[in-house]
Amino acid sequence: MPRQNIKLVHRRALLRAGRLLMLGTFLYPARLLAQASSPLRIGVIGSGKIGGTIGGLWVKSGHPVMFSSRHPHELKDMVSKLGGLAQAGSVEQAMAFGDALFIAVPYGAIPQIGRDYSAVMKGKVMIDACNAVSARDGAIADEVEQNGIGATSQKYLAGARIVRAFNTMSYAIFAREAHRPDPRLAIPIAGDDPLALQTAAGLVRDAGFDPIVVGNLADARRFQRGQPGYGQPVSATELKKILSLP
Numbered sequence: 193m194p195r196q197n198i199k200l201v202h203r204r205a206l207l208r209a210g211r212l213l214m215l216g217t218f219l220y221p222a223r224l225l226a227q228a229s230s231p232l233r234i235g236v237i238g239s240g241k242i243g244g245t246i247g248g249l250w251v252k253s254g255h256p257v258m259f260s261s262r263h264p265h266e267l268k269d270m271v272s273k274l275g276g277l278a279q280a281g282s283v284e285q286a287m288a289f290g291d292a293l294f295i296a297v298p299y300g301a302i303p304q305i306g307r308d309y310s311a312v313m314k315g316k317v318m319i320d321a322c323n324a325v326s327a328r329d330g331a332i333a334d335e336v337e338q339n340g341i342g343a344t345s346q347k348y349l350a351g352a353r354i355v356r357a358f359n360t361m362s363y364a365i366f367a368r369e370a371h372r373p374d375p376r377l378a379i380p381i382a383g384d385d386p387l388a389l390q391t392a393a394g395l396v397r398d399a400g401f402d403p404i405v406v407g408n409l410a411d412a413r414r415f416q417r418g419q420p421g422y423g424q425p426v427s428a429t430e431l432k433k434i435l436s437l438p
Contacts, residue, residue, distance in 0.1 A: 231255050232395070235290025237283055237305065238297035239267055241363035242321055246294060249370050249399040251277045260286035287312040292391055293352070296321040299336070300329035306348040314351035317388040319395065321358035323417045341416040342382055342409030355383035355392035356412035357403070360422045370400030375427035378402045380435070382412035402428045406435060 231254050236247040239259040247257045251274045259267050260283045267280035287293065287309050297305065299322045306313075322345070324336040336344045346354045357379055358366070369377040379401045383389045389405060396403035406414055406421065414435060415421025421435050432438070 232391070233289055233291045234258070234395075235286035235288075235293045236260060237286060237293060237295040238322075239270070239280075240296065242358065242366070243294065243296040244270055245363040245367050246296070246321070246358055246399055247278075248274055249366075250395065251275065253398040253400075255395075255398065258286045258289040284309060284312060287316075290316065292316065292395065293318040294321065294358075295319070295349075296358070298322070298328055299324040300332055302345065303332070303348045306350060310351055313349065316352055317355065317385075317391045318349060318352040319355050319357050319392050320345045320349070321356075323359050325417070336416065340410055340413035342412030346384075346409055353383070353385040353388035354409060355381055355385075355388050356409065356415075357381040357392055357396060359417075360415050361425055365425050366399075366401075369425065372400070375429065376400065376402040378404050378424075378426055378428040378431040380404050380406045380415040380421050380431060382406045382409055382415075384408045404428050404431050404437070406437065 234247065234250055234255050234257045236243045236257060236259045239247065239261050243259065247259055251257050254277070256277045258279050258281050259271060260281050261267060262283070264280040264282055271278040271280045281289065283305070293313065293316050295305070295318055302322060324333040324341060326333040332344070342354065342356050345356070360380060379396050381389065381392055381396060381403050382405070383392065393403040393405070406412070413419060421431065424431055424434060426434070
């Protein structure tokens with residue numbers, strides 16, 4: 193496909209995402225829309241380097257956060273350092289606690305999490321920062337390459353309102369660049385649900401970054417591992433240029 197046609201397709205996808213976001217503003221109750229700018233209870237699924245870093249940034253911005261793992265007692269030191277808005281629990285407890293969820297686990301664990309917790313995650317905004325790595329995750333990484341990571345996550349985390357974000361850089365970059373002077377570090381995001389996108393964008397800002405809507409979940413392929421939007425510690429203007437966004 194000629195380059196100009198690719199740019200046109202990307203522009204149309206972004207415009208569709210923008211129209212969905214605007215439509216969601218009119219269709220959803222004001223009570224739900226207010227959540228995007230108010231403190232949200234956030235459940236973190238996978239409290240390693242990415243989950244701990246991003247969850248910690250949300251605590252510092254005023255959001256109550258429950259960090260989870262298979263061994264919650266191992267998170268005691270981390271949550272005590274973060275203060276009263278942070279607590280630790282099981283995965284199921286964090287799922288139930290969160291108005292919004294953040295998942296940062298090895299991608300091979302996604303199908304089992306979807307099977308075990310489908311009921312409690314249903315209808316919740318879930319920010320998905322997971323990456324598929326063949327050597328670690330096996331056959332599901334091939335599925336991600338074939339179908340795109342957004343569609344694959346939605347398949348296995350059915351019922352959750354998935355937004356892809358925070359998957360493109362290391363925890364060290366997030367920790368170092370959060371709340372830097374303008375221009376802030378740009379974070380590409382993508383999702384099918386307008387309110388979920390709005391909620392995720394607000395949480396990206398609260399963590400100290402600049403959210404850039406790339407499009408719907410199919411467009412999340414453009415910043416999955418190995419693609420042009422991956423590993424780009426740049427400003428919004430620079431990221432839009434890289435991804436040919438208007």
